[in-house]
Amino acid sequence: MSLKCVVDLGIPDAIHRRGGTATLADIATDTGVHPAKIADLRRLMELLSSSGMFTVTDGESSTAVYGLTTACRFLVGYLNLSPIVPFFVNPFVVSSFFSLCDWLKSEPETAGSLFELAHGHSLNVLNNSMVADNELFLEVIILDKGRIFRGLSSLVDVGGGSGAGARVIARAFPRMKCTVLDLPHVVEQATGGGDSNLQFVAGDMFESIPPANAVFLKNVLHEWSDEDCVKILQRCKEAIPTRNAGGKVIIVDMVRGSAYGDSKISEVEVLQNMFMMYVNGVERGERDWKNIFSDAGFGGDCKIMPILGPLSVIEIYP
Structure with a gap:
């Protein structure tokens, strides 16, 4: 506060x-x-x-x-994270944890998420603060791990919201066709920002994902159960070509334990893992991720590349 x-x-x-x-x-x-x-x-x-x-x-x-x-x-400055701060102390989010005791005692099927138990409905308006997060971290990823996007002719940003992250990618790689997939009510409010290689598509990632060389998922999978992550990744696999043809899924998410004993980062990991309970989300370690990838039908080979703190870029291949 x-x-x-x-x-x-x-x-x-x-x-x-x-x-x-x-x-x-x-x-x-x-x-x-x-x-x-x-x-x-x-x-x-x-x-x-x-x-x-x-x-x-x-x-x-x-x-x-x-x-x-x-x-x-x-x-401070051009790309700053100050819009994220109000979200983490949003009264609706914080007050959800006042119901934690009751939620832990309740049947999962009836209580839903911690947020639903506290407020009687799901969280249907996600934070505009993620715009700031997407812009800053995509800049960092492109500077440090930009090679993951090189050679791609097309990319779909699944759950890309207003397109802040995809816009950074589209401007850095003007020959790449970038598509943002999100729910209809989100896409209705999005604007292309004048980028000719950026488009928005309304849809449901559990149903189908537009075809592309690569699918990009930033801070999406940690909001879903293992079973739902498998379903999402199966749709991703259907959307991309084979590995030999350059197909891959690029995930930006937390990989717990990747900092190898840094106490401050370990504290961030457990705090964020606790915080994600408000939407039934979870932060995962390397073994958890690999189990999900295997269940979704991806090969055993994956690349995990730490970027900032506990966040990593993960590449998986069909």
């Missing part, structure tokens, strides 16, 4: 505009905090400094100067 507050106030941007450091008085002036609340602003900044979002010098003085850590710099 403190992080949401500083994002809502625009504190990271305010510090960034001042060259990377600012006093409490500077921050209050630039963000509209009432002068009588500066002591309370200090408490907010102390918490976020202790958790690694800001640096602080002369912290016991009224002249304390705050700066941006590497983590906080993800909240």
